[in-house]
Amino acid sequence: MIRAAARRYADAVFELARAEGSYDAWGADLDHLAALLEVPLAARALTSPVISPAQKMSVIEAEVPNLRPPTRNLLRLLLHRDRLGFLPDIAAAFHERLNRERGIVTAQVTTAEPLDAATQASLAAKLSAYVGKQVQMQTSVDPSIIGGVVAQIGDQLIDGSVRGRLELLRRRLAAGAV
Numbered sequence: 238m239i240r241a242a243a244r245r246y247a248d249a250v251f252e253l254a255r256a257e258g259s260y261d262a263w264g265a266d267l268d269h270l271a272a273l274l275e276v277p278l279a280a281r282a283l284t285s286p287v288i289s290p291a292q293k294m295s296v297i298e299a300e301v302p303n304l305r306p307p308t309r310n311l312l313r314l315l316l317h318r319d320r321l322g323f324l325p326d327i328a329a330a331f332h333e334r335l336n337r338e339r340g341i342v343t344a345q346v347t348t349a350e351p352l353d354a355a356t357q358a359s360l361a362a363k364l365s366a367y368v369g370k371q372v373q374m375q376t377s378v379d380p381s382i383i384g385g386v387v388a389q390i391g392d393q394l395i396d397g398s399v400r401g402r403l404e405l406l407r408r409r410l411a412a413g414a415v
Contacts, residue, residue, distance in 0.1 A: 243326030
């Protein structure tokens with residue numbers, strides 16, 4: 238769950254990116270910074286109250302060189318407000334908003350076995366045709382579905398799994414309506 242404050246920062250960054258025409262540059266910078274904070278040791282150091290904001294900024298600039306000046310300004314603001322730990326949420330909220338702007342939806346796709354690249358592309362094309370938007374997939378593997386695919390797109394659940402079909406058959410049998 239993305240924090241509300243992180244969404245507000247992401248919205249502000251999104252508006253800056255729109256004004257500059259630099260969606261991709263902002264996205265890349267935010268991804269690099271979020272990746273840095275995904276490293277447990279770095280996250281502890283960069284969110285520690287013992288380490289000064291100037292030291293934190295030096296570490297970030299050493300680990301993530303070539304940040305654009307607007308990104309450095311965002312970092313200074315987050316450091317000043319002690320909200321550097323929000324960066325992963327800010328990046329996620331920024332990408333959500335960017336995808337919405339570009340008409341892209343995210344599908345959480347679960348299969349019993351990992352999908353190869355060709356199958357992923359085929360499935361993404363079928364889901365895109367089904368929902369009428371470009372689909373970006375996030376895949377996971379769950380052997381308990383036995384086979385087939387379960388896709389969650391927003392509030393819509395598409396259950397084409399063997400487990401789902403067996404459950405439907407079980408309910409029909411129990412109701413006496415085969």
